[in-house]
Amino acid sequence: MPLLLPLLVATGLFTAGLYGVLARRNAVLVLMGVELMLNAANLMLVAFGAWLADTLLAGQVLTLFVITVAAAEVGLGLAIVLMVYRQRRSIALDEMTDLHESRTAGLS
Amino acid sequence: MNAAVTVVFALLGVLAVGSALLVVTTRQVVHAALWLVVALGAVAGCYLLLRAEFVAWVQVLVYVGAVVVLLLFALMLTKAPIGVSEDLDAGLAQRVVAAMVALATGALLVTVLVDGFSGEVIDQGATGGAPAIGASVFRSWVLPFEVLSVLLLAALVGAIVLSRRDVPGAGAADSVAGGR
Amino acid sequence: MSVLDLLLRLVLLLACFLVLPLVVGQIEHKAMAHMQSRLGPMYAGGFHGWAQLVADGVKFAQKEDVLPAAADPWVFRLAPALALLPYLVVLALIPVGAGQAVVSADVGIFLVLAVMGIGIIGTVMAGWASANKFSVLGALRAAAQLLSYELPLVLAAASVAMAAGTLSLPGIVEAWRPWWLLWQLPGALIFLVAGLAELSRSPFDMPVAESEIIFGAYTEYAGLRFALFLLAEYAGIVVLGALTTVLFLGGWKWPFLVGGLGWLWTLVKTLAVAFLVIWLRVSLPRLREDQLQRLAWAWLVPLALVQLMITGVVRVMG
Numbered sequence: 001m002p003l004l005l006p007l008l009v010a011t012g013l014f015t016a017g018l019y020g021v022l023a024r025r026n027a028v029l030v031l032m033g034v035e036l037m038l039n040a041a042n043l044m045l046v047a048f049g050a051w052l053a054d055t056l057l058a059g060q061v062l063t064l065f066v067i068t069v070a071a072a073e074v075g076l077g078l079a080i081v082l083m084v085y086r087q088r089r090s091i092a093l094d095e096m097t098d099l100h101e102s103r104t105a106g107l108s
Numbered sequence: 109m110n111a112a113v114t115v116v117f118a119l120l121g122v123l124a125v126g127s128a129l130l131v132v133t134t135r136q137v138v139h140a141a142l143w144l145v146v147a148l149g150a151v152a153g154c155y156l157l158l159r160a161e162f163v164a165w166v167q168v169l170v171y172v173g174a175v176v177v178l179l180l181f182a183l184m185l186t187k188a189p190i191g192v193s194e195d196l197d198a199g200l201a202q203r204v205v206a207a208m209v210a211l212a213t214g215a216l217l218v219t220v221l222v223d224g225f226s227g228e229v230i231d232q233g234a235t236g237g238a239p240a241i242g243a244s245v246f247r248s249w250v251l252p253f254e255v256l257s258v259l260l261l262a263a264l265v266g267a268i269v270l271s272r273r274d275v276p277g278a279g280a281a282d283s284v285a286g287g288r
Numbered sequence: 289m290s291v292l293d294l295l296l297r298l299v300l301l302l303a304c305f306l307v308l309p310l311v312v313g314q315i316e317h318k319a320m321a322h323m324q325s326r327l328g329p330m331y332a333g334g335f336h337g338w339a340q341l342v343a344d345g346v347k348f349a350q351k352e353d354v355l356p357a358a359a360d361p362w363v364f365r366l367a368p369a370l371a372l373l374p375y376l377v378v379l380a381l382i383p384v385g386a387g388q389a390v391v392s393a394d395v396g397i398f399l400v401l402a403v404m405g406i407g408i409i410g411t412v413m414a415g416w417a418s419a420n421k422f423s424v425l426g427a428l429r430a431a432a433q434l435l436s437y438e439l440p441l442v443l444a445a446a447s448v449a450m451a452a453g454t455l456s457l458p459g460i461v462e463a464w465r466p467w468w469l470l471w472q473l474p475g476a477l478i479f480l481v482a483g484l485a486e487l488s489r490s491p492f493d494m495p496v497a498e499s500e501i502i503f504g505a506y507t508e509y510a511g512l513r514f515a516l517f518l519l520a521e522y523a524g525i526v527v528l529g530a531l532t533t534v535l536f537l538g539g540w541k542w543p544f545l546v547g548g549l550g551w552l553w554t555l556v557k558t559l560a561v562a563f564l565v566i567w568l569r570v571s572l573p574r575l576r577e578d579q580l581q582r583l584a585w586a587w588l589v590p591l592a593l594v595q596l597m598i599t600g601v602v603r604v605m606g
Contacts, residue, residue: 001110001113001114001117001157001229001230002114002226002227002228002229002230003225003228003229003230004221004222004225004226004228005114005117005118005121006117006121006154006158006230007221007225008121008218008221009117009120009121009124009125009154011214011217011218011221012121012124012125012128012214013124013125013128013147013151014213014214014217015210015211015213015214015217016125016128016129016131016132016210017128017132018206018209018210018213018214019132019206019207019209019210020131020132022198022202022205022206022209022210023132023197023198023202023203023206023207024132024196024197024198025195025196025197025198026137026195026196028137028179028182028183028186029132029137029140029196031179032131032132032140032141032144032179033131033132035144035148035171035175036128036131036132036144036147039147039148039151039171042151042163042167043151043154043155046154046155046158046160046163047158047230049160050158050159050160050230050231051228051230051231053231056244056248056249057240057241057244059160060160060162060163060241060244061241061244061245061248061249063160063163064162064163064166064241064245065249065252065253065256067163067166067167067170067171068170068256068260069256069259070170070171070175071170071174071175072259072260072263072264073263074175074178074179075178075263075264075267076263076266076267076270078178078179078181078182079266079267079270079271080270081182081186082182082185082186082271083270083271085185085186091186091187092195094198136360138360138363138416139363142363142409142413145409161394161395162395162398165395165398165399165402166398166402168402168403168405168406169398169401169402169405172402172405172406172409173402173405173406173408173438174405174435174438176409177405177408177409177412177431177434177435178435180409180412180416180431181412181428181431181432181435184412184416184424184427184428185428188416190358190359190360190416190417190419191360237394237395238394238395238398238455
């Protein structure tokens with residue numbers, strides 16, 4: 001199998017994930033975009049690991065680590081999202097501006 | 109055999125990228141999570157074809173079995189109407205910029221990868237069965253593994269603290285929210 | 289393995305998948321009835337109502353396939369298939385006798401646990417797509433339940449895998465010795481209890497608690513799709529029984545009558561576990577939602593960790 005094939009698939013996933021993170025305003029959907037990007041990185045790790053025929057299996061072991069970290073990230077992220085929802089009945093990211101410097105103060 | 113593997117991989121890749129695009133563009137919020145299942149499953153299939161059997165099943169167990177269920181859970185606890193929701197995406201300008209940034213990143217990656225690795229071939233000999241992975245994790249990668257366990261513990265504690273309601277001080281925040 | 293051999297195995301698998309859940313369902317009808325001092329179905333088929341479930345199947349097939357007006361049509365239609373298919377895959381991986389599995393995999397136990405977790409997405413999809421508040425509540429309960437009980441389930445299975453030194457299901461049965469019944473007893477109990485919770489069976493059936501939320505995620509389903517969910521429930525019992533048998537009860541091993549008849553012992557043990565599951569349904573009242581979570585996190589997870597520790601100590605010392 002040409003090495004380029006998994007790499008291009010990973011690029012596609014990463015691009016889609018990046019668009020999702022930047023264009024969505026629902027916090028859970030943004031987390032989904034992050035997951036896609038992490039998966040792209042994982043796919044690249046596994047593909048390069050297979051290409052190098054690495055005896056330490058670094059690609060696959062690192063992928064396992066990334067999956068673990070991603071699971072922890074989602075757990076914490078969703079806890080935060082639910083906390084935010086409980087406080088303000090909305091998880092739209094662009095409405096969370098309480099700590100934003102106020103526009104008028106910035107202009108004056 | 110090898111050509112067949114390549115063709116199947118290409119099909120899975122198209123499936124993964126296609127459903128990933130649907131994840132980030134669909135206007136029905138639960139459908140996004142369901143397309144995410146398809147995308148992650150296709151990636152697991154890609155791992156299988158790359159002979160990373162153990163990683164593929166971890167992907168299914170952790171991502172499809174737990175992460176997506178957690179995401180669906182969060183969607184339903186917040187707001188998941190049936191049908192189209194209009195408030196999932198940012199404004200048109202931001203979306204255009206986002207698409208441009210994403211496409212530029214993608215173009216950059218494709219250029220670098222094609223330049224660096226075109227013509228390279230993956231030899232299908234290497235295997236990633238459970239014994240090999242286990243030996244590798246507990247011999248060469250023990251320290252990162254232990255650090256990871258501490259990280260997981262921290263995440264666990266953090267999640268519990270975040271979702272507790274009987275912590276002193278949290279009640280004040282709740283009453284502020286009630287007053288809004 | 290020749291193509292013909294594989295084909296034969298697949299046909300056998302499909303037959304088992306269609307017949308065993310019906311057998312379990314019929315046992316449930318009759319055993320429950322007798323435990324409650326009544327007769328149960330007596331007419332269909334003549335002898336003690338043996339054909340009751342076949343008749344039910346015919347009835348389901350004749351019913352109208354209702355799609356609620358506000359439902360999400362695709363997700364609603366896909367959900368039953370997604371709930372049922374994982375069990376078919378798991379059943380294909382169960383070794384019924386020495387070398388007698390439809391598919392054998394190195395990481396069998398891992399694969400089984402991974403695939404079993406997918407079924408819940410079918411329930412969540414069904415609950416959400418039905419456009420019914422009770423359905424969503426049922427789906428949420430089912431998801432919360434699964435996430436909590438996945439951990440003790442995996443830990444208990446990991447203990448056996450550690451004891452046997454392999455992740456392959458036939459390998460675990462080969463390594464199994466009778467004294468493991470005692471050594472792995474806590475693990476077996478944890479596995480069974482967590483499995484019951486994953487299947488939403490009594491006493492963990494809050495996701496379908498009819499007195500609170502009608503029939504949970506399946507409220508809006510009728511006809512064949514509803515029958516598929518029922519089939520999934522009974523197939524789940526068969527799979528749980530078969531897995532408990534393979535992991536904790538020694539699979540096809542028995543003091544006598546082993547040569548060639550190993551599959552019979554697997555079947556007997558599986559049905560015995562299925563009977564136990566039904567017995568528990570008749571005997572125990574439903575838990576409350578908070579009691580359920582407390583049981584998982586305050587009892588099962590620590591117990592499973594202790595079991596894992598004991599297994600580790602014995603493995604290292606022995």
